[in-house]
Amino acid sequence: MLDDSFHVFDTTLRDGAQREGITLTVADKLAIARLLDEFGVGFIEGGWPGANPKDTEFFRRARTELQLRHARLTAFGATRRPGVRAADDPLVAALRDSGAPVVTLVAKSDARHVERALRTTLAENLAMVADTVAYLREHGQRVFVDCEHFFDGYRYDPEYALSVVRAAAEAGADVVVLCDTNGGMLPADVTAVVGAVHARTGARLGIHAQDDTGCAVANTLAAVDAGATHVQCTANGYGERVGNANLFSVVAALELKYDRRVLPKGGLREMTRVSQAVAEIVNIAPATHQPYVGVSAFAHKAGLHASAIKVDPDLYQHTDPALVGNDMRMLVSDMAGRASVELKARELGFDLSDDRAVLGRVVDRIKALESQGYSFEAADASLELLLREELGQPVRYFRAESWRVITERRAGERPEPSAVSAGGRLSSAVEGSELGSATGGGVRRAGERPEPTMASGGAPAVPAGSDAVAALSEATVKLHVKGERVIAAAEGNGPVNALDRALRSAMEGVYSAMAGFALTDYKVRILENTSGSDAVTRILVTFGDGRGEWTTVGVGENVIDASWTALEQAVTYGLLRQGYPSVS
Numbered sequence: 064m065l066d067d068s069f070h071v072f073d074t075t076l077r078d079g080a081q082r083e084g085i086t087l088t089v090a091d092k093l094a095i096a097r098l099l100d101e102f103g104v105g106f107i108e109g110g111w112p113g114a115n116p117k118d119t120e121f122f123r124r125a126r127t128e129l130q131l132r133h134a135r136l137t138a139f140g141a142t143r144r145p146g147v148r149a150a151d152d153p154l155v156a157a158l159r160d161s162g163a164p165v166v167t168l169v170a171k172s173d174a175r176h177v178e179r180a181l182r183t184t185l186a187e188n189l190a191m192v193a194d195t196v197a198y199l200r201e202h203g204q205r206v207f208v209d210c211e212h213f214f215d216g217y218r219y220d221p222e223y224a225l226s227v228v229r230a231a232a233e234a235g236a237d238v239v240v241l242c243d244t245n246g247g248m249l250p251a252d253v254t255a256v257v258g259a260v261h262a263r264t265g266a267r268l269g270i271h272a273q274d275d276t277g278c279a280v281a282n283t284l285a286a287v288d289a290g291a292t293h294v295q296c297t298a299n300g301y302g303e304r305v306g307n308a309n310l311f312s313v314v315a316a317l318e319l320k321y322d323r324r325v326l327p328k329g330g331l332r333e334m335t336r337v338s339q340a341v342a343e344i345v346n347i348a349p350a351t352h353q354p355y356v357g358v359s360a361f362a363h364k365a366g367l368h369a370s371a372i373k374v375d376p377d378l379y380q381h382t383d384p385a386l387v388g389n390d391m392r393m394l395v396s397d398m399a400g401r402a403s404v405e406l407k408a409r410e411l412g413f414d415l416s417d418d419r420a421v422l423g424r425v426v427d428r429i430k431a432l433e434s435q436g437y438s439f440e441a442a443d444a445s446l447e448l449l450l451r452e453e454l455g456q457p458v459r460y461f462r463a464e465s466w467r468v469i470t471e472r473r474a475g476e477r478p479e480p481s482a483v484s485a486g487g488r489l490s491s492a493v494e495g496s497e498l499g500s501a502t503g504g505g506v507r508r509a510g511e512r513p514e515p516t517m518a519s520g521g522a523p524a525v526p527a528g529s530d531a532v533a534a535l536s537e538a539t540v541k542l543h544v545k546g547e548r549v550i551a552a553a554e555g556n557g558p559v560n561a562l563d564r565a566l567r568s569a570m571e572g573v574y575s576a577m578a579g580f581a582l583t584d585y586k587v588r589i590l591e592n593t594s595g596s597d598a599v600t601r602i603l604v605t606f607g608d609g610r611g612e613w614t615t616v617g618v619g620e621n622v623i624d625a626s627w628t629a630l631e632q633a634v635t636y637g638l639l640r641q642g643y644p645s646v647s
């Protein structure tokens with residue numbers, strides 16, 4: 064356990080779970096608690112036992128299933144109800160019986176809330192606080208008191224707000240937590256109020272800041288500046304409405320900027336992993352631009368930044384990403400200069416430091432391609448293929464002579480895409496059968512300008528009341544693979560799926576590793592008026608092979624043609640990853 068003089072108190076499982084869109088099972092809660100304990104927080108607020116069966120069950124299972132190394136489990140609940148003895152309040156009993164060594168009690172500290180929400184007297188509220196704290200202390204539990212709406216209450220009636228702090232501290236609360244429940248405070252308000260309360264009560268103070276003004280982290284640090292020694296936070300800032308103070312930003316600030324050790328040794332380096340793991344469990348995509356732990360937190364795009372970073376990364380970074388388990392990344396785009404490309408190439412394993420000519424050519428090509436709608440930021444695989452071309456090491460495993468896709472929709476039928484329908488080697492192979500009633504299609508021959516095509520255009524409206532219909536696509540590809548002409552056809556539930564399957568069918572006989580490739584993501588973006596032309600489509604295709612993923616980009620006026628470009632590159636890069644030698 065860390066020393067008790069400063070508390071990092073996590074409330075992901077209680078306030079974090081109050082975020083819209085988060086619903087945690089007991090197993091999720093146990094898994095998050097283990098991660099947070101490993102990370103090294105001092106307290107884990109597990110929920111409100113007695114308020115719902117799931118939280119009660121969590122505390123029951125935690126007794127046997129949670130072996131916490133760093134953290135102390137904390138149960139959350141309210142002070143006793145007005146006019147009832149603490150011993151007779153079933154929710155207080157649930158806190159007592161939770162098995163948690165620590166209890167956080169939420170108490171009213173804004174006189175308006177006492178009179179209008181709680182509908183009791185100011186004196187009875189003070190008695191509720193004091194009785195409940197004393198009762199739980201008698202039962203051997205450590206007690207923290209969350210003073211709800213403290214800052215608003217202090218503005219309205221400071222003497223009453225202070226009397227609640229005193230009632231809690233005098234009854235035995237270890238920490239009185241000042242809560243910005245409505246999240247409307249700014250850092251200067253927090254510093255002033257925390258300083259005044261500290262001076263006038265002498266109580267040990269904590270801070271709980273909601274993020275409604277976007278200042279929760281700043282408000283938390285402002286409270287620390289004014290003497291608070293207990294910070295309540297949530298992983299990734301999850302919480303009621305817009306959220307809470309982000310645990311990772313607060314902890315990193317304390318460790319790296321305040322030089323205050325609040326985590327066990329090594330904890331900070333686990334921060335990015337823990338953040339992403341919690342996001343996985345709550346099923347919310349990690350916020351890419353989150354400070355410290357976001358995938359973009361140390362991603363540099365501007366050419367001028369890159370040229371300085373080449374000299375010293377600290378020139379454009381506020382801290383070393385490795386300290387929080389993150390990585391610096393170079394983004395290459397039309398904002399890149401030679402330095403950006405040099406650093407990106409280094410990331411990909413190429414040393415271009417002595418090759419200004421290649422760097423210049425790559426920058427020029429990237430800028431020209433980006434002006435046509437390409438984007439290499441997320442397509443490292445396409446970028447590496449381009450780099451290799453400029454280095455005179457082009458990668459090629461096949462040449463496409465032509466491809467064609469048709470899409471058919473027949474009323475009253477629900478066709479199922481079959482496995483590859485025809486595949487063969489040499490020109491005698493059966494060509495993919497034409498579907499009799501094609502309603503749209505795509506065709507591309509090497510060396511020809513692509514025809515304007517589209518898969519689903521022109522289909523007649525389905526008459527009302529007809530049976531359900533579904534479209535089925537069929538693709539034929541003609542390739543030259545290692546000197547042989549291969550023709551293959553396949554069906555798919557859409558034109559890209561059919562093309563992907565036909566391409567695999569043609570190649571798998573020669574490159575067996577392709578059987579392990581999976582198309583894991585496909586993104587379409589329509590770009591208006593790129594370089595004054597009509598709208599073009601940008602496609603990003605991601606493939607995986609069980610060991611990793613790679614992304615390629617294709618652009619064109621025709622969505623299928625753009626998809627083909629991205630697919631062709633994805634297969635090429637995948638084979639390169641497997642170590643197959645390029646054939647030309």
Ligand SMILES: CC(=O)SCCNC(=O)CCNC(=O)[C@H](O)C(C)(C)COP(=O)(O)OP(=O)(O)OC[C@H]1O[C@@H](n2cnc3c(N)ncnc32)[C@H](O)[C@@H]1OP(=O)(O)O
Pocket residue numbers: 111113114115141142143144145169170171180181182211244303
């Ligand atoms: C600021 C915060 O985020 S605090 C955390 C809030 N979290 C939650 O509310 C989630 C869990 N809550 C629940 O499951 C339910 O609200 C329960 C089980 C706690 C209570 O449910 P119910 O008994 O049906 O009451 P309900 O939710 O309608 O109202 C809350 C009651 O608590 C009272 N109350 C509110 N704050 C306090 C307090 N600090 N101390 C004692 N009682 C309080 C209210 O006056 C109200 O009393 P009433 O029933 O006499 O009107």
Ligand SMILES: CC(=O)C(=O)O
Pocket residue numbers: 078169209210211212242243244245271273
């Ligand atoms: C206690 C709490 O969650 C709040 O006051 O916001």
